[in-house]
Amino acid sequence: MIELKDDTLAFTFPETTIPGARLVISFMRTLRVPDDGKSYPLPPGLGKFPLEHVDDYRQRLPHSWIDHGGVMLPLYQSEALWINFTSSYIEEHEACYPFAVKIAAGKINAVTGEPWSDGLSRDPQDYMVVPGQPWLDGYSVDKECIRQFVAMPLGKGYSAEGQITGREDVGGMQIVVYPMKKEAFEKRWSRKAAVVSKCVTRFCMIDNDMGLAAGGRIHQEIYEDRFELSEWDMTASSRCFVHLANSQTWRDITGNTPPTKAPSAREYSSHGLPWFEYYSDQKPLPGSNVLHKLKSVIQRGKEKRENPLPENDSVEPEHIIAINRPQSPERVREWPEQNRYERTSGPGGPGDD
Amino acid sequence: MNAPFGSYIRKKREALKEQDGRYSLRQVAARVGIEPSYLSKIERGLPAPLSEEKVRALSLDLGESPDVLLALSGKISSDVQEIIRTRPELFADLIRQLKEMPDHAVLRLVREVRDGNW
Numbered sequence: 001m002i003e004l005k006d007d008t009l010a011f012t013f014p015e016t017t018i019p020g021a022r023l024v025i026s027f028m029r030t031l032r033v034p035d036d037g038k039s040y041p042l043p044p045g046l047g048k049f050p051l052e053h054v055d056d057y058r059q060r061l062p063h064s065w066i067d068h069g070g071v072m073l074p075l076y077q078s079e080a081l082w083i084n085f086t087s088s089y090i091e092e093h094e095a096c097y098p099f100a101v102k103i104a105a106g107k108i109n110a111v112t113g114e115p116w117s118d119g120l121s122r123d124p125q126d127y128m129v130v131p132g133q134p135w136l137d138g139y140s141v142d143k144e145c146i147r148q149f150v151a152m153p154l155g156k157g158y159s160a161e162g163q164i165t166g167r168e169d170v171g172g173m174q175i176v177v178y179p180m181k182k183e184a185f186e187k188r189w190s191r192k193a194a195v196v197s198k199c200v201t202r203f204c205m206i207d208n209d210m211g212l213a214a215g216g217r218i219h220q221e222i223y224e225d226r227f228e229l230s231e232w233d234m235t236a237s238s239r240c241f242v243h244l245a246n247s248q249t250w251r252d253i254t255g256n257t258p259p260t261k262a263p264s265a266r267e268y269s270s271h272g273l274p275w276f277e278y279y280s281d282q283k284p285l286p287g288s289n290v291l292h293k294l295k296s297v298i299q300r301g302k303e304k305r306e307n308p309l310p311e312n313d314s315v316e317p318e319h320i321i322a323i324n325r326p327q328s329p330e331r332v333r334e335w336p337e338q339n340r341y342e343r344t345s346g347p348g349g350p351g352d353d
Numbered sequence: 354m355n356a357p358f359g360s361y362i363r364k365k366r367e368a369l370k371e372q373d374g375r376y377s378l379r380q381v382a383a384r385v386g387i388e389p390s391y392l393s394k395i396e397r398g399l400p401a402p403l404s405e406e407k408v409r410a411l412s413l414d415l416g417e418s419p420d421v422l423l424a425l426s427g428k429i430s431s432d433v434q435e436i437i438r439t440r441p442e443l444f445a446d447l448i449r450q451l452k453e454m455p456d457h458a459v460l461r462l463v464r465e466v467r468d469g470n471w
Contacts, residue, residue, distance in 0.1 A: 002466040009466065014456055055467055069469025107471070174471065239468045 002238050004071055007048045009240060011099070011177045016236040018185065021097035022088040023130060023177055027051070027073055027242070030137075031262045032080040033148055033216035035298040036314045040218050041275035042082075042137065043148075046262055049073040049081065052254055054243060060253045062209075068172070070241035074250035074258040075151040075210055078297070078309045082137040082149070085130040095189040097180065100225070100232050102127040103136060104174040105149065105212035106161025111140045111222055113164060113290025118237075120178060122229050125285055127178075129225050132282055139214050139294060140222045142287040150215035150297055150309075151244055158300050158308060159211035164290065171211040173242040184231035210244035214294045216312075219277065221284035265315045275317040279324040356398030358425040363396035365415050376415075385410045405431055 003010045011023040029046040051071045058066055065072070075081065083103065087096040100120055102109065107116035112126045120127050128136065138146035139160060152158040154168040162168040247258035269275075301308040370376035382392040385407055394401040403411070408426050412419040423430050437444045451459055 002468075003464070004466050019456065053464075053466065067469050068471045069467040071466055170471070240466055241469065241471050 002240050004051055004053060007051045009051070009071070009175075011238050013179045013233075013236050013238070016233055017097065017179045017182050018090065018093075020088055020090050021179060021185075023097075023099040023101070023179075024086040024088075025101075025175065026084045028082050028084050028135075029259055029262055030080050030082055031265050031268050032078060032150060032309075032312055033218055034265055034312045034314045035216035035296045035309075038217065038314065039145055040216060040265075041277050041317050041320050042135070042218060042220060043080070043265070043275060044268070044273065045082070045084070047259065049075075049259065050256065051242075057253050065243050068241040068243065070172075070243060072243035072245050072253075074247040075244050076247040076258075076261055077151060077153060077210070079151050079247070079262060080148050080215055081151070082135050084135055085128075085133060087130045090189075092191050093185070093189040095185075096131040097185060098132075098227065099130050099180065100127045100178040101130055101133070102176045102178075105139075106154075106159055106165075106168065106170045106172070107174055108160050108164050110136065110138070110149075110291075111285065111288065113139070113160075113288040113294075115165070116174060118176070119234055120229065120232055122225070124288070125225055127225070128222060129227065132223050132226070132280075134278065135220070136222070137218050137220050139291045140285065140287050141214070141217075141291045141294060143284055144219060144221050145287065146218050146220045146222075147291070147294065147296060148215035148218055149212045151210045152213040152297060152308065153246070154209045154211045156308075157304065158213040158297050160214055160291070160294055161211050163294055163300070168211060171209045172244050173212065174239070175242065176237050176239045178232045178234060178237050180227065180231055181233040184227070210246055212244070213300075214291075214296045216296070221278075221280070221282075222287075223280065223282040224285055226282065264310075264312055266313045269315045269317055269319075272319055274319040274321045277320055277322050279322060358422070358427075359396045359398040361425055362411065362415070362422075365417060366396075369415065381411075381414055384414050 001012055001014070003012070008024050008026040011025070013021065027049040029049055030043045031046070033040040033043055051073050054061055054065050054068070054070055054072050085101060087099055089096050102111075102120070104110060104116050108114070109116065109126050111128065112124050114126065117126075136146075138148040141147045154162070154171045157163070157168070159168055159171070161170060245253060250256065250258040295303070297308055366376050366378070366381055378392055378396075379389045382389040385392070387403075387407060391401055395403060403426060405423065405428055408422050408428065409419045411417075412422040420430060
């Protein structure tokens, strides 16, 4: 089951996993990195996007959104986001419960560039493993490099969906989560001695439907699955469609004010605020040949003789914080402490293996 | 403050401290906004009341669920209290009826995100 709580999606499988096993996914606001050919460090988190059930606004949303079900969040055109993954730490086993997570935008897999399919594939690997993969910032275009998720209106030919399929009629993001089989988890991490028990009319939104396109390059690795494929429980998946609503219509739909626009990379860096690098000894995937051919929004705009994005000057990030263990408390992409410039994957404690 | 709460906090904090020195008694107390000696009393189960706000700050710092820590400290979250106060008989009756239900059955009552056709 999936529960929406505090602007996060909590995936649980109470009948097939052990008590406490939970994967939490949130969508983080961030700045858009310049699309200038350089590979940038990880940008900060500027707080979570608000999430709402589509069913709560049925009368103000198009039929297709209701048919898809799921949740929605507000995005400005050209705004970027990243996805934060946290799996719960099971004290009795001294390990975080593993989950396989498949992410798509416009039903194009963000790791492989292939059209959406159910199940998990190993060749090529079309999913990520949490813990191990703390964040996803964009499309996996090369080994150790992604192109940032950037929101663009559907129907203009900028989205990855449009470039790969020739159609832009899905939009949004799609998520499916598979838990590790209970027996596999218990075999790998045997139970330890107990530590601590534990209004707009219908259809008017269609023109504002958003998809995700490829933005600037960021240094980020997608890691190879270190478990056996047979250890994942393919019989117990949970899926969620995440609709991307244009922020300008968010207030009309929900009555709530959307978050303010993120600062530009230059504005952010000029205040000496930090960027982040994540280091891990896990083996990275090679990157997708399909996604490698994706044209970024800027490249696509030049082809179309359009200027689809606001100015976003190159920057030289000088203040870079290295993070090498996202499942420990120091994983926070945060500066200064206790403000909102953060990269965190939530509580975990020791043992992401 | 009761002993199970204090013991739980101490074990959690010490486990985190093994990974990160910022989880010393002194630094956690500073981030939560209480004196180290007060946190020490709490961890030892000595009488030391802690407000809901401080329990929430502690849960945030230790990466724990605020509902769990509030329950261990003998409190009920103020928003939950408010919900019960609006319809006391109904919710009291509901909670009594849910008492014997297994976790997965209770979880079904929590509102799920609906999956559709896509």
